[in-house]
Amino acid sequence: MFTGLVEAIGRVRSFERRGEQARLSLEIPFAAELEMGESVAVNGCCLTVADIDQGGASFDLLGQTLAITSLGDLTDGAIVNLERALRAGDRFGGHFVQGHVDSTGSVLALEERGQDHIFDVSLPPEIAKLCINKGSLCVDGISLTIAELGEDRARFWITPHTFAVTHLPGLKVGARVNLEADLLAKHVAKLMAGMSR
Template sequence: MFTGLVEDLGTIVSVDRDGDGAVLTVESRLAPQIGEGDSVAVNGVCLTATGIRGERFGFDVMLESLRRSSLGELDAGSAVNLELALRADARLGGHIMQGHVDGVGAVSGIREDGFSRVVTIETDPDLLKYVVEKGSIAVDGVSLTVSRVDDSTFDVSLIPETLERTNLGGTSVGRTVNLEVDVVAKYVEKLVGAHAR
């Protein structure tokens, strides 16, 4: 489980792709805290750490993860948001996240609003039905509050801390981002749907 509070901005060192998936190698100051087999959220996708050497470690990314996320678009030099799995004795500062990306969105607008930056993201209506104003959503693994939503887009407002500590600070229109909606909304939908039949 994760909270969406990014712990480090890592750098992709290499991406080795073949027909079976991809192997990502990442460099991060978090490496000394990671053990073989630990879960790490990479741009919001829960992956298993392997091959830890110094400040570098790797991840095997299966085809399912490549299809459902933006990880397949990463190249050497890409900045990635990293979060270690939540410990049982830690404070839940963001919101409950599983690292199971529900889909992707495309940044369709960016505007400054005082010291914050408003980012508009377009995504599939099947995903937007779980997005509510003032609710939580994970964008590239960052826990954010939805500030506006309509039938095709939603807005999130980024404070200076988020702009500095995550890769969302360097985002641009057209960029693909990973989205994970609030898991509670999906459970409620399933339970209500079962009783409505």
């Protein structure tokens, strides 16, 4: 379980395709504190530490992970958002994030507005139906509040702090981003679908 509050940013050292799978190696600021088998959210996708070395760690990506997320788009030197799993007793400042990416969207806009930024993301239908105005959506591992909700897009206002401590400065229009809908919304939607049968 994660919160969507990005702990640090990392850098891709290598991305190696291995048939339908891949091995992702990252430069990680807190690598010395990691343990084998630990969970780390990388751009919002929960990955398991498969190898640790000085200054970094590596993760094995399943074929399903590559099919559902944008991790397959990563290139050497790319910046990624990182968050370690929530520990019992930690403050909980974001929202419940599982690190189980539901789908991807595209960056439609990322523009400076005064000291802040507006960030527009396209939403596939299966995600849009789970979103509400002022609700939460996890975008590339960042817990964000939906400021404006359209039929197939969401707008977020990004504070200077969030912009500074995440990978957002390097994002370009058209880039794919990982989306995880609110956990409570997914459960309610499933329960309601069952009641309507």
